[in-house]
Amino acid sequence: MNDPVRTRFAPSPSGHLHVGGARTALFCWAYARSRDGRFLLRIEDTDRKRSSDAAALGFLADLAWLGIDWNEGPEHDGCGGGDRGPYFQSQRREIYDGQIERLLASGAAYHTDDEEPAVRLRVPDAPIVFHDEVVGEVVTSPEQVDDFVIRKSDGFPTYHFAVVVDDELMGVTHVIRAQEHLSNTPKHVLLQDALGFAKPTYAHVSIIVGADGSKMSKREKDRALRKTVREREVASSPVVDDETWAWWLESKDHQLELHAAERLAADLGIDLPEIDVHDFRRAGFLPEVMVNYLALLGWSPGGDREQFDVAFLLEHFDLDRLIKSPARFDRDKLLSFNLDAIKAMSADEFAERLLQYATDFHGDFLDVFNDRYPGDAFAHFARQNQARSKTLADPIRDGRFFVIDDDEIEYQQSKAVRKALVKGDPNGYAHMEAIRPVLEALPEWTVPAIETAIEQYAEQHAAGRLGSVAQPLRVAVSGGPVSPAIHDTLALLGRQRVLARIDRCLARREELSSA
Numbered sequence: 001m002n003d004p005v006r007t008r009f010a011p012s013p014s015g016h017l018h019v020g021g022a023r024t025a026l027f028c029w030a031y032a033r034s035r036d037g038r039f040l041l042r043i044e045d046t047d048r049k050r051s052s053d054a055a056a057l058g059f060l061a062d063l064a065w066l067g068i069d070w071n072e073g074p075e076h077d078g079c080g081g082g083d084r085g086p087y088f089q090s091q092r093r094e095i096y097d098g099q100i101e102r103l104l105a106s107g108a109a110y111h112t113d114d115e116e117p118a119v120r121l122r123v124p125d126a127p128i129v130f131h132d133e134v135v136g137e138v139v140t141s142p143e144q145v146d147d148f149v150i151r152k153s154d155g156f157p158t159y160h161f162a163v164v165v166d167d168e169l170m171g172v173t174h175v176i177r178a179q180e181h182l183s184n185t186p187k188h189v190l191l192q193d194a195l196g197f198a199k200p201t202y203a204h205v206s207i208i209v210g211a212d213g214s215k216m217s218k219r220e221k222d223r224a225l226r227k228t229v230r231e232r233e234v235a236s237s238p239v240v241d242d243e244t245w246a247w248w249l250e251s252k253d254h255q256l257e258l259h260a261a262e263r264l265a266a267d268l269g270i271d272l273p274e275i276d277v278h279d280f281r282r283a284g285f286l287p288e289v290m291v292n293y294l295a296l297l298g299w300s301p302g303g304d305r306e307q308f309d310v311a312f313l314l315e316h317f318d319l320d321r322l323i324k325s326p327a328r329f330d331r332d333k334l335l336s337f338n339l340d341a342i343k344a345m346s347a348d349e350f351a352e353r354l355l356q357y358a359t360d361f362h363g364d365f366l367d368v369f370n371d372r373y374p375g376d377a378f379a380h381f382a383r384q385n386q387a388r389s390k391t392l393a394d395p396i397r398d399g400r401f402f403v404i405d406d407d408e409i410e411y412q413q414s415k416a417v418r419k420a421l422v423k424g425d426p427n428g429y430a431h432m433e434a435i436r437p438v439l440e441a442l443p444e445w446t447v448p449a450i451e452t453a454i455e456q457y458a459e460q461h462a463a464g465r466l467g468s469v470a471q472p473l474r475v476a477v478s479g480g481p482v483s484p485a486i487h488d489t490l491a492l493l494g495r496q497r498v499l500a501r502i503d504r505c506l507a508r509r510e511e512l513s514s515a
């Protein structure tokens with residue numbers, strides 16, 4: 001009988017959880033969960049310069065959002081605990097020191113006599129061999145590995161040393177991690193031999209590449225920003241000091257601090273590419289869709305099945321279906337998965353999830369909305385938007401006109417808008433002028449009443465073409481040519497706002513006609 005499976009995810013908390021990290025965590029979790037094993041979370045925070053507690057907490061929240069729970073590790077929302085901790089490497093220094101003493105005593109490691117004293121492992125003169133579930137047998141000749149540092153001059157162990165000690169003491173049976181660690185594994189094997197430790201099963205999962213085939217990384221955000229800054233010849237930014245600005249512009253590797261990058265993007269009016277789990281969450285993706293999509297990055301359930309739920313993943317996940325070649329992150333595909341999932345929801349569920357999303361990310365929108373449109377208006381708003389939403393952010397973005405003041409409506413400068421207003425005889429303005437008194441005089445301001453009024457008007461004055469009336473009204477109240485059904489939109493906005501917006505659009509007739 002095999003030992004119970006124990007897997008671990010071991011992030012270095014130096015920012016948010018990147019999709020690559022999330023994918024690794026998901027695979028480790030799925031493997032343990034599907035085999036009645038245990039999934040551990042260990043925070044690798046020995047690189048004190050790069051680690052921050054806030055980042056560690058961001059990681060935990062991102063995992064929890066995805067539904068990836070851990071049996072052992074930092075305590076968060078009912079997850080964590082366990083008796084093989086502490087689960088923060090920065091709190092395990094005595095443990096590492098004890099193991100280093102053993103190696104020093106046996107002669108397997110030695111102090112260097114450099115100015116800054118470190119401890120190095122003595123690398124034996126023999127090939128290093130291990131088996132990987134994804135790439136097969138890996139053989140490294142001893143010349144490729146020099147005696148390497150296991151304790152730095154600051155007294156902290158190196159990544160290699162800490163990871164090997166922790167995996168052993170935490171009883172890890174399967175190490176599933178990104179392929180970028182494959183080249184580290186020979187060192188880990190050497191350490192396991194020197195320390196007399198068991199060898200876990202290794203599975204190094206493929207790298208994730210973006211649309212251009214290069215490794216998907218946080219740098220993409222800076223790349224997108226730099227491109228816009230160069231194109232528009234932006235000379236400086238109030239959110240970045242001049243020195244940082246010059247430094248950042250000069251190299252394709254330099255990265256702005258995330259908050260500065262986000263503010264700069266907002267100033268430039270561009271969206272940054274989503275890279276971190278949190279980006280996707282904020283962009284209105286559903287956690288179950290993320291889990292589905294992440295699972296496909298480097299794993300295949302076989303057949304042509306692509307969309308599945310977590311139960312399916314747990315039933316089918318296995319290491320022998322991991323794929324060696326790079327996995328391409330296809331945002332369009334993710335978006336289409338998200339659209340499908342939104343479409344498949346009940347109206348009530350969509351309303352609930354949209355509300356939660358708006359609460360988390362668009363508090364200002366929600367405050368004004370609830371203030372203006374009481375009762376169950378938000379649920380109606382959600383229902384009207386569900387069919388056309390690819391993300392939870394779509395209704396909020398497209399519905400901004402509901403929460404701004406009448407005189408803040410900006411009319412889009414587009415062909416569609418011009419067509420709605422000035423094409424035809426009578427044109428949109430003329431129809432709006434004519435239907436305004438009809439709307440004003442409606443005995444009650446309800447969806448059916450508005451719908452009937454617009455239909456009758458179109459029947460009598462626009463040869464039954466509803467669009468000739470609906471489109472100019474839509475432009476007047478929203479500024480653009482897309483919104484949910486016109487009667488729903490007008491009913492929700494309220495009569496006063498609708499009339500005020502018609503008046504304003506008519507008043508700017510000349511300016512808009514010549515634009």
Ligand code: GLU
Nearest residue numbers: 010011012044163177181
């Ligand atoms: N802390 C490492 C990282 O964030 C992972 C170490 C491992 O999985 O062995 O990349």
